[in-house]
Amino acid sequence: MSSTTRGTTKTPAETQETKLSGNMGVGELVMNVLAFSSPLTTVAGTLPVMLLFSxxxxxxxxxxxxxMLLIFSVGFVKMSRSVEAPGGFYSFVTAGLGKPAGLGGALLALFGYVFIGFFAPSLFALTLQSFVVNTLNGPDVPWYWYGLGLIVVTTVLAYNRIDLSAKVLTTVMLLESAVVVVFDIAAFATGSDEMVQGIGFSMPWITDAGLGLALLFAVGNFFGFEATVIYRDEVKNPDRTIPRATYMAVVGIGLFYAVAAWAYMAFLGAGNVQAAAEANTVNLFNDGATALVGKIFADVGVVLLITSILASMLSIQNIAARYSFSLAADGALPKVLGRVHPRHKSPYVSTLAVGLSWAAATVVFTVAGVAPEALYPIASGSGTFSVLLLMFITSFAVLVYFVRRRSFAPESMWKTIVAPIVSVVFLGVITYLAITNYPELIGGSSVMTAIFMTFTFALFFGGIVYAYFLRSKRPDVYARLGRQEID
Structure with missing residues (x-):
């Protein structure tokens, strides 16, 4: 292994002063991660579905x-200090498994995040459309105009310096988190009999029906904490900021949603929550908020749900744009995508490319007559599987990387061997569950399952083939893959 693994190679893009720049601290970085999972959207939309299964x-x-993800974070943080490159999982997979696998992983990430982000235009449009018509008695504007408007707003924000996005996301996260906290407090204040007599919930067991899908939904809520290393060039003191933000994000997300799920049970009763979620999945949160706090609070919650979707899409667009930028800076994608704005120091061309791809997809599906409610489960489900597969590959890459280094640079057994092994096993099980439950994950048919799953694996193996092509035809580009030099 080359000793240059710890530093990034100066790419042509970087020598032309196109390095990304920002000034985010721990709090702003954590908010970027939290925004990805869209807390209010999760509590109002995903949690009722999870309660139905669990x-x-x-x-x-x-x-x-x-x-389990804290254990994954042990190797993740250790890797971030060994591979000081802003390429995220792309750099980690390259360091552990080589450049071909790294490029395959990068394509999984890029398309996975672009797919996940496409959940937002349709969900945002349907939510806003319903609010305007039913609550404000406004005009019934076609959904695609709302969707295209959202894409314009997030693209403008992502086009600017990352600090602007961080401020917007921090404000929105604080407001929507406050709504969930008020709901939680009100729910616990009602105190069902189960809550008075005991804890009110039980730990899962391997034989539980629906455990597989519940685990999938839960793991999906943590996606986005990879952003802590993707923004390496845009944070203050990355060696301190990244580890702190990573652990805070994982613990914060886990406790936030665990308490929210517990609050549902406090309000509905532990023995009744599954039946209630099945009978009223869509409006479980809204009806609960209305009953607990009042109609005005529920309406405020809807408004913040709309901004929550916007914040989530902005967070995802920032991550996708930086993957596109990294691949372009290395030469694997067109050079123009590796340009950085001279004033904002943002990957503005890649940002525009992501926004235009979403806008084009919105137009195409509208013309094709695809219902908007059919778009967001397919987009988020297929993208989630891509990122989950990449996380499993990354966990294996981290293990391989540190095993190889033990002969000449032995380090903590827990951080470099034990924790990565546990992560490989855990994420391997979750990936298997995703494959076996893929139709439910995307809400589609067996034909759609075959198409999207085949495409996902084709991305990874296609990236490997592309890397070998670059090694043969463009060795200078191949040498830069992974944003570092590795033997």
Missing amino acids: GQTAPGIYILVTL
């Missing part, structure tokens, strides 16, 4: 997943 074990599932 019932009174939902808080325990979040606690279990939090512990």
Whole structure:
């Protein structure tokens, strides 16, 4: 292994003063991660679905997943200090498994995040459309105009310096988190009999029906904490900021959703929560907020749900743009995508490219007559599988990387061997569950399952083939893959 692994190679883009720049601190970085999971959207939309599958074990599932991802974070943080490159999982997979696998992983990430982000235009449009028509008695504007408007707003914000996005995301996260906290307090204040007599929830067991899908939904809520290393060039003191933000994000997300799930049970009763979620999945949060706090609070919650979707899409667009930028800076994608704005120091061309791809997809699906409610489960489900597969590959890459280094640079057994092994096993199980439950993940048919799953694996193996092509035809580009020099 080359000793240059710890530093990034000066790419042509960087020598032309196109390095990304920013001034985010720990708090702003954590908010970027939290925004990805869209807290209010998760509590109002995803949690009721999870309760349908898990019932009174939902808080325990979040606690279990939090512990497992904290163990994953041990190797993740250690890797971030060994591979000081802003390429995220792309750099980590390259360091552990080589440049071909790294490029395959980067394509998984890029398309996965672009797919996940495309959940937002349709969900945002349907939510805003319903609010305007039913609450404000306004005009019934076609959904695609709202969707295209959202894409314009997030693209303008992402086009600017990352500090602007960080401020917007921090403000929105604080407001929507406050709504969830008020809901939680009101729910616990009602105090069902189960809550008075005991804890009110139980830990999951391997034989529980629906455990597989519940775990998938729970793990998906943590996606985005990779951003802590993707923004390496845009944070203050990355060696301190990245580890702190990573652990704070994982613990914060896990506890936030565990308490919210527990609050549902406090309000509905642990024995009744699964049936209630099945009977009223869509409006469980809104009806609960209305009953607990009042109609005005519920309406405020809807407004913040709309801004929550915007914040989530902005967070995802920032991450996707930086993957596109990294690949372009290395020469694997067109050079123009590796340009950095001279004033904002943002990957503005890649940002525009992501926004235009979403806008084009919105137009195409509208013309094709695809219902907007059919778009967001397919987009988020297929993208989630891509990122989950990449996380599993990354966990294996981290293990391989440190095993190889033990002969000449032995380090903590827990950080470099034990924790990565546990992560490989855990994420391997979750990936298997995703494959076996893929139709439910995307809400589609067996034909759609075959198409999207085949495309996902084709991205990874296609990236490997592309890397070998570059090694043969463009060795200078191949040498830069992974944003570092590795033997």
